[in-house]
Amino acid sequence: MAIENKPGDEFDTVFGQSDSLEPSSRREYDTAPARIFKIIVIGDSNVGKTCLTYRFCGGTFLKNPEATIGVDFRERTLELDGESIKLQIWDTAGQERFRKSMVEHYYRSVHAVIFVYDVTSLSSFESVPEWIEECSRHCVGPLVPRIMVGNKCDLRDRREVPTTAAQCLADSYNFPLFETSAKEPGEKEHVDAIFLTLAYRLKSHKQLRLKQPSESSGGHGKLGGKKIPV
Numbered sequence: 001m002a003i004e005n006k007p008g009d010e011f012d013t014v015f016g017q018s019d020s021l022e023p024s025s026r027r028e029y030d031t032a033p034a035r036i037f038k039i040i041v042i043g044d045s046n047v048g049k050t051c052l053t054y055r056f057c058g059g060t061f062l063k064n065p066e067a068t069i070g071v072d073f074r075e076r077t078l079e080l081d082g083e084s085i086k087l088q089i090w091d092t093a094g095q096e097r098f099r100k101s102m103v104e105h106y107y108r109s110v111h112a113v114i115f116v117y118d119v120t121s122l123s124s125f126e127s128v129p130e131w132i133e134e135c136s137r138h139c140v141g142p143l144v145p146r147i148m149v150g151n152k153c154d155l156r157d158r159r160e161v162p163t164t165a166a167q168c169l170a171d172s173y174n175f176p177l178f179e180t181s182a183k184e185p186g187e188k189e190h191v192d193a194i195f196l197t198l199a200y201r202l203k204s205h206k207q208l209r210l211k212q213p214s215e216s217s218g219g220h221g222k223l224g225g226k227k228i229p230v
């Protein structure tokens with residue numbers, strides 16, 4: 001389900017010095033195989049962060065995800081207008097006990113943030129402002145793109161969060177809102193569209209090459225998270 005967003009929201013701003021996109025030289029850009037952008041996915045436990053990122057990176061619905069411990073990394077490289085863009089997606093743990101030692105890592109040099117709630121869980125929606133607050137506390141610049149995603153739209157009879165309420169909250173922060181389902185096969189393209197929206201916005205900004213997660217975590221592609229092949 002696509003939610004109409006106001007044109008020119010958050011994304012059309014220019015990154016300032018407090019934001020995480022660092023300039024790199026034209027020469028580095030010319031030789032770099034792909035620009036890499038770090039996107040973190042945060043929200044309460046059980047809202048479907050792992051399933052959403054798996055759907056985007058692996059193409060399928062992950063049937064039996066375990067609770068994320070620490071963080072899982074997934075990547076997908078996109079060709080956008082003839083340029084390679086690599087999205088490095090950090091699927092973070094929603095449970096406090098599995099995330100507290102990792103929080104600093106999540107927010108370091110982040111380029112975009114996706115706040116996820118579950119449309120069948122009012123409490124997960126009510127937590128969104130706390131996640132936004134945590135993000136700000138960790139010095140994520142105000143111009144780093146942020147979006148809100150309501151997941152599990154396939155559970156129509158169990159919906160607790162009306163679209164109007166979600167849109168109202170998203171508008172109050174000037175974030176785009178998407179509602180989708182990681183589970184419903186028909187929503188696959190919509191899940192892709194969420195990440196593509198971010199990719200296009202990031203692409204139009206300055207370039208940056210980040211260290212691969214495998215370089216910074218001993219080649220395992222994870223920091224305390226569960227292993228899920230993608």
Ligand SMILES: Nc1nc2c(ncn2[C@@H]2O[C@H](COP(=O)(O)OP(=O)(O)OP(=O)(O)O)[C@@H](O)[C@H]2O)c(=O)[nH]1
Nearest residue numbers: 045046047048049050051065068094152181182183
């Ligand atoms: N019906 C439905 N169930 C979903 C959807 N996405 C995820 N789930 C289910 O929700 C549960 C939690 O999914 P996860 O992706 O592990 O949630 P998470 O937010 O990563 O949880 P933590 O790792 O604990 O932070 C699992 O049982 C999934 O099968 C969806 O779109 N629709």
